[in-house]
Amino acid sequence: MPNLKFCKMKIIKAPYKSWGGIHPRYHKDLAADRALREMPLPELLQISMSQHLGAPAKPVVKKGDSVMQGTLIGEAAGFISANVHSPVSGVVKDVVPAITLTGAMIDSVVIEPDGEDKRVNDLAPLADWQAVAKKDLIARVAAAGVAGMGGAGFPTHVKLSPPPDKTIDTLIINGAECEPYLTADYRLMLESPERVWLGVSILRHILGAKTVRIAIEDNKPEAIRAMEQAMRNADGDVAIVELATEYPQGAEKQQIFAITGREVPSGGLPMDVGAVVENVGTAAAVFDAVFEGMPLIRRITTVTGLPLNAPGNIIAPLGTSYRALIEACGGCADTVKLISGGPMMGIAQAIDTVTTTKTTSGLLALGAPDVSLYESMPCISCGRCVDACPMNLVPSELSQYLEAEDYEGAEELHVMDCIECGCCAFSCPAHRPLVQHMRQGKARVMLKRKKK
Amino acid sequence: MDMLQFILITSGAIALVGVVCGTALAVAARFFAVHEDPRIEKVAEILPGANCGGCGLAGCTEYARAIVVDGAAINLCAPGGNEVIEQIAAFLGREATAAKKMVALVLCGGNDTQAQKRHAYNGVADCTAAQAVNGGDKACTYGCLGYGSCSRICPVAAIEICDGLAKVHPELCISCGACVKVCPRNIIKMVPADAPVHVLCSSHDKGPVVKKMCKVGCIGCTLCTKQVENQAITMDRFLAVVDYSKETPGKAAAEKCPVNCIIAADDSSSDAQPEVLQNENN
Ligand code: SF4
Ligand code: SF4
Ligand code: SF4
Numbered sequence: 001m002p003n004l005k006f007c008k009m010k011i012i013k014a015p016y017k018s019w020g021g022i023h024p025r026y027h028k029d030l031a032a033d034r035a036l037r038e039m040p041l042p043e044l045l046q047i048s049m050s051q052h053l054g055a056p057a058k059p060v061v062k063k064g065d066s067v068m069q070g071t072l073i074g075e076a077a078g079f080i081s082a083n084v085h086s087p088v089s090g091v092v093k094d095v096v097p098a099i100t101l102t103g104a105m106i107d108s109v110v111i112e113p114d115g116e117d118k119r120v121n122d123l124a125p126l127a128d129w130q131a132v133a134k135k136d137l138i139a140r141v142a143a144a145g146v147a148g149m150g151g152a153g154f155p156t157h158v159k160l161s162p163p164p165d166k167t168i169d170t171l172i173i174n175g176a177e178c179e180p181y182l183t184a185d186y187r188l189m190l191e192s193p194e195r196v197w198l199g200v201s202i203l204r205h206i207l208g209a210k211t212v213r214i215a216i217e218d219n220k221p222e223a224i225r226a227m228e229q230a231m232r233n234a235d236g237d238v239a240i241v242e243l244a245t246e247y248p249q250g251a252e253k254q255q256i257f258a259i260t261g262r263e264v265p266s267g268g269l270p271m272d273v274g275a276v277v278e279n280v281g282t283a284a285a286v287f288d289a290v291f292e293g294m295p296l297i298r299r300i301t302t303v304t305g306l307p308l309n310a311p312g313n314i315i316a317p318l319g320t321s322y323r324a325l326i327e328a329c330g331g332c333a334d335t336v337k338l339i340s341g342g343p344m345m346g347i348a349q350a351i352d353t354v355t356t357t358k359t360t361s362g363l364l365a366l367g368a369p370d371v372s373l374y375e376s377m378p379c380i381s382c383g384r385c386v387d388a389c390p391m392n393l394v395p396s397e398l399s400q401y402l403e404a405e406d407y408e409g410a411e412e413l414h415v416m417d418c419i420e421c422g423c424c425a426f427s428c429p430a431h432r433p434l435v436q437h438m439r440q441g442k443a444r445v446m447l448k449r450k451k452k
Numbered sequence: 453m454d455m456l457q458f459i460l461i462t463s464g465a466i467a468l469v470g471v472v473c474g475t476a477l478a479v480a481a482r483f484f485a486v487h488e489d490p491r492i493e494k495v496a497e498i499l500p501g502a503n504c505g506g507c508g509l510a511g512c513t514e515y516a517r518a519i520v521v522d523g524a525a526i527n528l529c530a531p532g533g534n535e536v537i538e539q540i541a542a543f544l545g546r547e548a549t550a551a552k553k554m555v556a557l558v559l560c561g562g563n564d565t566q567a568q569k570r571h572a573y574n575g576v577a578d579c580t581a582a583q584a585v586n587g588g589d590k591a592c593t594y595g596c597l598g599y600g601s602c603s604r605i606c607p608v609a610a611i612e613i614c615d616g617l618a619k620v621h622p623e624l625c626i627s628c629g630a631c632v633k634v635c636p637r638n639i640i641k642m643v644p645a646d647a648p649v650h651v652l653c654s655s656h657d658k659g660p661v662v663k664k665m666c667k668v669g670c671i672g673c674t675l676c677t678k679q680v681e682n683q684a685i686t687m688d689r690f691l692a693v694v695d696y697s698k699e700t701p702g703k704a705a706a707e708k709c710p711v712n713c714i715i716a717a718d719d720s721s722s723d724a725q726p727e728v729l730q731n732e733n734n
Contacts, residue, residue: 097657103570103587105657350571350586373574405578405604433576440581443636447580451633 009228010239014215016261018254020390021246022423024180024344026219031183031304034312036191039328041113045319046098047073047084050106051357052147053154054080059107065092068120070295073109076142082155082358083145087297087317088113101340101347101354108355111319123293134206137290141206144289145296145358149281150174150185150250151341153359156282160206162271170260171209173200175216175223175280176243176250179342182362184300185280187313189216189223192284193230199283202290207276212238213259214280219245247344248421252277254390266417281361296358301325305365307332316356323352325363335365344422374431385424385434391417395424395434402437407444415441491544492520498539499529504607506530506628519544527551530627531608553645555622556610556631560596560639561652561713564616567595567666583636591665594637594655602631602640648717649685649700651676656689668713676705676714 050056057074061067067086074084090113098108123143126132132140142157162168173196177185189196204212214231216224224240231238241259243249253264255277262273270277278286281299288294297318304311309330316325322340326332339346340354342362356363385395393414401409415438424434496516503511507528509518518524519540526540527549534551541548573582573589579601582588588597598616603609610624611631620631622645632640639654651670655662659671672690679685684698685705692714694700706716 099587099593103585103593105593347586348571350589403576436576436581436584439584440576440578443580443584444634447633 009231009234011224011228012239012241014241014243014258016258017244018249018257018390019392020388020423021248021254022388022426023245024247024426026180026245027304028181028183028186028219030181030306030308031302031311031313032186034183034187034310036187036300036313036315038315039320039325041088041115041317042320042324043112044093044321045087045090045111045113045317046108046321046353046355047087047111047319048098048100048106048108048355048357049074049084050100050102050104051084051145051153051318051359052082053152054078054082054158056106057081057084059095059109061086061092061095061109063092063094066090067092067111068118070120070122070297072122073111076145076155080155080158082147082157083143083295084109084318085145085295085297086111087319089116089118090114099351099354101349101357101360103347103350108319121293123289123295125293126290129202129290130205134208137202137206140290141286144285144294146282146285146289147296147358148279149285149299149358149361150279151345151359151361153357156278156286159271159276159278160203162207162276166271166274168207168209168271168274168276170211170213170256170275171200171204171207172255172259172275172277173203173212173214173280173283174250174252174255174277175214175220175227176255177220178217178245178247178250179344179346179362180247181304181364182302182342183304184302184313184361186220186223187302188284188300189220189280190226193226195284195287196227196280197230197234197283198291199285199287200278202286203276203278203283209276210237212236214238214240215243215249215255215259216240217245217249218242248390248419248423251390251419251421253419266414299356299358299360301356301360302362303329304362305332305335305367306370307335307365307367309333318357319355321353321355322349322363325356326352326365332365334367336368337366337371339364339366344426345420376432377430379432380430382429384427384429388423388427390421390423391419393418395438396432398441399432399434399437402441407441407448410441411445411448416445418442489520492516494543495519495540498532498536498543500532500536502531502607502626502628504531504626504628504630506626506630525549530554554627554642555625555645556620556627556629556640557622557643557650558596558602558611558618558620558640559650559652559654560594560617560637561668561715562590562592562595562617562666563614564598566668567592567616568664580634580636588637592655592657592662592669594639594653594657595666595669596639597637601634601636605630605634643694644696646717647694647696647700648702649694649705649714651685651692651694651714653691653713656691658690662690668711670713671711673710675708675710679705679708 055077058077060075061073068089071086073086076083090111093110093112097105100106138160146156148154256275285296302313303325338349379396418438422435496513499512507515509515527537537548568591570591577599579597579599582597596617600613603611610621653670655669662669670691676692677685680701684695684700703716706714
């Protein structure tokens with residue numbers, strides 16, 4: 001064992017192996033080598049007030065207002081909510097309810113960009129962040145509207161304010177990007193590793209975490225090298241963890257187990273085992289918010305899929321329509337299915353006028369050869385789903401309970417612990433819609449708990 | 453020790469254990485007995501035994517206990533109707549108070565012929581499941597999905613799915629409220645069974661948006677509100693809403709509605725109206 005003090009940057013293998021998991025075809029080659037690029041400004045941006053998990057923000061602009069890049073247009077409604085800012089300078093055309101990527105109708109601010117990108121400096125850069133009080137740093141992260149950029153969009157300031165009885169000793173930075181097709185985090189680590197690392201340093205400072213682990217799957221050696229280079233002068237217990245390439249290594253609970261061996265209790269949160277997991281994109285956004293006083297107004301979206309003429313990793317302002325993104329990638333041949341996010345956990349879209357949010361890590365177009373229509377058959381009790389489930393559930397039995405609408409039975413079998421990763425349905429030879437059953441079960445159990 | 457002796461001793465020992473335990477149990481039963489009010493059982497017998505939970509308690513016995521022990525109101529059992537109220541009132545010597553018969557109503561009129569679909573859906577045939585896939589396959593984000601979660605949970609099969617739209621048969625509804633809770637779109641409401649007018653739409657979208665998606669959706673034109681003087685129909689974010697606590701008007705509002713999303717009671721539904729128990733004061 002080399003002494004930590006003299007070791008420049010440790011790269012370690014994940015010491016534990018979480019349950020289950022699958023190995024889908026990754027298709028990352030489609031966009032992995034496409035450098036990040038900005039797209040031409042769309043004619044209209046439609047910015048949803050529900051960019052994050054929690055209560056939608058409250059619009060604070062009205063039709064006819066002129067806004068600048070960084071103007072607050074939606075105010076966080078409560079603690080678990082996040083501010084929304086204008087990504088461009090321009091004029092507010094309307095504030096209307098519009099369909100979001102989850103299919104819900106949510107108030108959205110429609111802005112016509114003037115193309116000048118005049119910026120408002122509401123948030124002063126805090127280059128000397130080490131001297132700033134932690135609570136002011138958290139307030140800055142909240143003011144900038146930073147939300148988890150891995151997919152769930154949990155407001156970051158909430159994660160950074162654990163209750164006083166919980167000590168956080170481990171900060172895990174998630175660069176696993178285990179979803180097939182997606183390469184947004186990969187490109188970010190490759191092209192701006194310094195931003196990521198500085199963001200991580202700020203997060204570590206706020207949380208007071210002793211141990212920092214950057215988790216990257218071993219199919220991304222270039223990203224590991226780039227991060228290693230950026231972190232060469234890091235001090236303390238900092239290391240890059242090379243995770244085995246497997247889906248879902250990017251899932252929070254699986255990652256915590258693989259790295260620390262701690263199991264998040266059923267119904268619990270990572271902070272219950274002293275860990276916080278943040279996505280690499282979130283770290284970069286925290287850097288922008290603190291160092292440059294730049295709110296979260298754009299993100300990297302991997303636009304990919306075989307029907308696309310030129311897949312790529314696009315830096316798009318929030319509120320860009322999927323249609324505009326596809327056009328920016330050279331248009332596409334006949335797509336039969338459009339998915340917001342990756343193929344495993346993304347949400348299939350009915351219309352392409354839906355716009356990007358802080359959580360849109362990818363846009364995947366699938367052509368006819370990629371998509372098949374299955375008929376669900378009775379379970380043959382092969383047990384493949386049981387082997388695949390990373391949460392150690394028994395999806396086959398659960399799905400039969402749920403088909404019979406026995407929600408109490410399903411609750412006893414811990415349906416609420418399902419992370420909706422899709423490993424079970426992926427493995428099922430009988431093509432049972434297992435994840436859908438789980439989601440239905442979770443919704444119904446939630447309903448029951450709420451009504452009590 | 454010969455075999456016989458062995459058998460005798462063993463059976464003797466077992467008999468002794470039996471006697472001791474039996475006595476102990478008898479003594480315990482005497483000293484620790486819980487005396488329950490015998491009226492609870494009687495009231496439970498009067499209740500219909502549907503265990504539907506409509507009264508807000510876990511089953512009929514619990515409700516009987518609540519009536520006898522906690523003095524809960526005796527008119528909460530919807531399936532029992534007025535007969536049960538009268539019987540309990542007579543048995544306990546309490547006053548029979550009027551129960552207004554409420555029935556469930558699906559506030560949507562857009563069936564598969566009238567309302568557009570947003571996308572194809574071939575997943576689990578359940579409304580909660582359909583709602584979880586991009587917010588449901590109906591173009592209107594407020595309307596009935598038609599996968600029958602409500603109809604399956606109804607204990608008396610009072611809800612039918614016709615052409616992709618749930619419809620409650622008011623004469624069968626026992627007002628347990630199970631469907632109201634389960635509907636992921638929150639469009640089933642309990643309404644007075646004798647209310648003459650209903651607006652069968654839940655969409656708060658603006659008129660032009662509604663028009664594109666559904667032929668019978670409320671477009672927020674406000675014509676119906678002008679037919680009533682007592683504000684029994686008001687506008688709430690581009691949707692006409694009936695205030696059932698007020699005297700509701702007859703057919704005039706329904707006839708004025710340009711999209712026909714208001715229904716008014718006609719003669720055929722009058723036999724479905726319940727006889728309402730007389731109030732105490734007469
Ligand atoms: S979707 Fe749920 S049940 Fe299926 S494998 Fe993932 S965690 Fe297990
Ligand atoms: S994989 Fe499918 S068929 Fe096999 S046990 Fe699971 S549900 Fe049943
Ligand atoms: S009323 Fe609600 S629960 Fe019933 S079929 Fe329609 S959407 Fe489903």
